Amino acid sequence: MSIKNIIITVIMLGIAGYGGLKLYMWNKARHNVDLAFNGISSGLTKTSGLKIIADYKSISTSLFGPIGIKGISIKIPKLGEEVSMAEIKLLEGVLDFDVTKGRLPSKIHIVVNGFHMNVALYEKIFKNIEKNQGKHKIKKDQTALVYRLGYDEIVRRSNNLRKLGYRNINMDFEFNINIDTKSQEAVIYFRQNMKNYGDFNMKLNVVGMSDKIDNIVLGLKIKEARLEFVDKSFTNRLIKIYADEKRMALPEYRKKLIGVIKKDFTDKKLKLSDRSVSNILAFVKEPEKIIFTIYPFRPVAIESIKHYKVGDIPALLNIQAYLE
Secondary structure (H helix, E strand, C coil): CCHHHHHHHHHHHHHHHHHHHHHHHHHHHHHHHHHHHHHHHHHHHHHHCCCCEEECCEEECCCCCCEEEEEEEEEECCCCEEEEEEEEEEEECHHHCCHHHCECCCEEEEEEEEEEEEHHHHHHHHHHHHHHHHHCCCCCCCCCHHHHHCCHHHHHHHCCCCCCCCCEEEEEEEEEEEEECCCCEEEEEEEEEECCCEEEEEEEEEECCCCEHHHCCCCCEEEEEEEEEEECCHHHHHHHHHHHHCCCCHHHHHHHHHHHHHHHHHHCCCCCCHHHHHHHHHHHHCCCEEEEEECCCCCEEHHHHHHCCHHHHHHHHCEEEEEC
């Protein structure tokens, strides 16, 4: 056989092998994605109390790149509604996750693009979730920091998207977690970009992170964290609701609100630095971008926070606020 024929044969075998490997990967990915979507349907049905069907149109795979799932739909037949996503990219770990084994993979990385849901459906889903929680007598944790601060009403109004003027939820988001099972340290990253609302980024470093699903929070300690929020009209929409109720112009109410916040921080004896307080008030005055950092002098157990006085928590976690 001539050298030329040998080279051609090697090339043809390489192409055939590559094609076969890609086909194998695609079939394996399709099988695992189907299992995952069945699990999503089952999990969401149990949580919401509504029958939910998750499906997709196509899958793309590569030898070294992510798995792409396109044309995702999450249908709710009873409500005649559906949630859609243009694409989900599974970069690491997700398809290796077997919930029946009760353990998380050491890496999970998911990117979702083109998430769409109308606000009417959002309202119906959460109404059913609350109904389902009531049926199982699941009560809100009154020891949660938001309740202890007395800010639960603000959170409730923040979740009322219709009142805030939103009719659709259009966003992209990303979730990435890396767990070192030996040291039990983990880095968690979350990003959410919502149209006409804002961009939220969170990076959280924790210790005491178990890969056992039942023990994830038990023993978890915050090592450091960084939270960023770039406002794209949300804060002004929320403040305007309160201004309208008081029948005050927005600038006039904003000025009053800054005074109320100052007094509230003083009354609650919140141990925040003067600079942080000044930055928070400046953000309320002109909502653009605000950053919160958490750098405790030693890792703080999440479960222990509820045992501290509310005013001491900013100092405990060494919370600082910055503008950019």
